[in-house]
Amino acid sequence: MLALCLMAFAATVSADPPAAFEGRKLYVSYCLLCHGSDGSGDGPLAKSMEISPADLADTVHSSDDKLLATIITGRQEPTVAGRERHKLLNAAMPEWKNVFDRVQVEALIAYLRFLSRKNHGLMGDPEAGARLYQKYCQVCHGEEGGGDGIMTSLIGVKPMDHTNPDQTDRLDNSEMIASILDGKGRFMPAWRGILSESDVEALVSYIRLLAD
Ligand code: HEC
Ligand code: HEC
Structure with missing residues (x-):
């Protein structure tokens, strides 16, 4: 009886993956290169490009989600037209444009927030x-x-x-x-x-x- 219940349950539910978990997967593939595995800016590409991205853990918690989304996509609000790049930071930070959909940008932000909380490392x-x-x-x-x-x-x-x-x-x-x-x-x-x-x-x- 119990086994039957468990099987029925396992077959019917399919959960949304947690945002920070999905965000970490994207981060590892797209951001770790420069920002490093813990966001401190010492990724393998940062060394060869001789750039030094800021420590994300320190900077992210002072930015709201909208600003972070703008930084990641490089897209400006129409009201600030005329600015070609995001102009918020060093040009070595790529503008990802449509590489990520809205849900993926939110997932990335959730993972950046996880990194910036610095409570317990993975x-x-x-x-x-x-x-x-x-x-x-x-x-x-x-x-x-x-x-x-x-x-x-x-x-x-x-x-x-x-x-x-x-x-x-x-x-x-x-x-x-x-x-x-x-x-x-x-x-x-x-x-x-x-x-x-x-x-x-x-x-x-x-x-x-x-x-x-
Ligand atoms: C049979 C049910 C059951 C299963 C299966 C189970 N847990 Fe738990 N878990 C509990 C209960 C009940 C508590 C709360 C225990 C308490 O505080 O008395 C708990 C608490 C915990 C805690 C907090 C412990 C603490 O020190 O307060 C962690 C971490 C945890 N579970 C992880 C896991 C992981 C990982 C797995 C799978 C490998 C797992 N649990 C499987 C019932 C379960
Ligand atoms: C090619 C290298 C590179 C890659 C890849 C990269 N970044 Fe960056 N990023 C930078 C640099 C350089 C900066 C600028 C740091 C500065 O101006 O202090 C930056 C800055 C940032 C900032 C702003 C930090 C601050 O100081 O407020 C955020 C947020 C950010 N990146 C997120 C990401 C995310 C998310 C990804 C992956 C989707 C990513 N970056 C991929 C190089 C990179």
Whole structure:
């Protein structure tokens, strides 16, 4: 009976990928070259172009989403016509124009905001973490990490809401790893022996990107 419920559930839901998670994928392919993996500006291309992009972590939190979108796309509002480039910064920052659609620009901004919060760095591969999460964790923590998986109604577990940074940020990476390996309370299972250390690091990185 339980197995049937779980199968039906898994077949019917398909979650929206979290914005910062999608944004990181785009960032790794398009931005890391210059801005470096943590946004500090030491990417492999920055060195050979002899440019030094500013530390995104420091500058992004003083900009609103609209300004960031303008910086990324290079598109000006019609009201400031006459300015050819975004003129906001060094010409070495490419104008991406239509390379990204609106949702992708929002995802990039969500990831830049994640970098600028600098709370807990990513230590594993979040894409591997996403696959493991859907396999082992969503049954309790929910497909999108909101703490509302099918088990919450079947056996009354109250999992942590992984989309709530007030909850996840309280734990540093090593504390989160310890809870996943050794379990917590009555219903958070211990995964030692089932998941490897790098699996758990990947999961922790994915959980960090679930925070709104
Ligand atoms: C070819 C190198 C290069 C690539 C690729 C690149 N940038 Fe930049 N970026 C720069 C440079 C250089 C600056 C200018 C820094 C300055 O003027 O201080 C910059 C500045 C920025 C700024 C403004 C930072 C500030 O000081 O406010 C943002 C935001 C930004 N880039 C986002 C991105 C995003 C998002 C991507 C990927 C889609 C990206 N960049 C790809 C070189 C690059
Ligand atoms: C059987 C249900 C269940 C499953 C499956 C499950 N969890 Fe949990 N999880 C919980 C519950 C319940 C809590 C809250 C525990 C408490 O605070 O008492 C929790 C809490 C947590 C916490 C916070 C621990 C802390 O120290 O406060 C993390 C991190 C976590 N889970 C990660 C995961 C990951 C990663 C997976 C998959 C590998 C997973 N959980 C699978 C039920 C589950």
